[in-house]
Amino acid sequence: QEQLVESGGGVVQPGRSLRLSCAASGFIFSTYAMHWVRQAPGKGLEWVAVISYDGSNKYYADSVKGRFTIARDNSENTLYLQMNSLRTEDTAFYYCVRWGYCTNIICPGGMDVWGQGTTVAVSS
């Protein structure tokens, strides 16, 4: 069964850092591009970042560019999101998402497997 399990969320002060992890199982992690998508309380979905299957290509939302870094360890079947210089507006539920149906980042695929999410709260 394909599964994504996020961890690492918590409460952090503005300006501090946090690293999220996402453990993948039930599929060949190293052959899929992966995304992070977030959802602020009571709000809609916001795409955060994507990384190619081999880690060679990455794209970020303007709202996190320069502060967040997406990375992966294919030997450990794990996706990461390093979040630095956190702001109150980064408070959200963070989802790890698989990009399915095609191999490349920009191709006619879809976000087909979602984790259960982890909460990040940035507050003083």
Add this chain to the structure above:
Amino acid sequence: QSVLTQPPSASGTPGQRVSISCSGSSSNIGRNGISWFQQLPGTAPKLLMYSTHQRPSGVPDRISGSKSGTSASLAISGLQSEDEADYYCAAWDDSLNGWVFGGGTKLTVL
């Protein structure tokens, strides 16, 4: 303000057909495939449609997707009570070099 524009709400009665729109521009919907997601309260989103009109395994054929120019639509026929949820559209944006989501549409089954 979302790059893709959806109506905040939609409604229908059981058995009816409803359509949810998603409006964008030439840099996103106009050039790229659309995805649609369903999110039930307290749960992670579920992929309903990808590449505009491709249904993932398990999604019933009473749900369909289409696109014309810079607008897309998700149609649900034979509306059921379990269809009551939030629906989001998404697409790659060539100008932003990233994915963009619509603000979401809350579907109510009356």
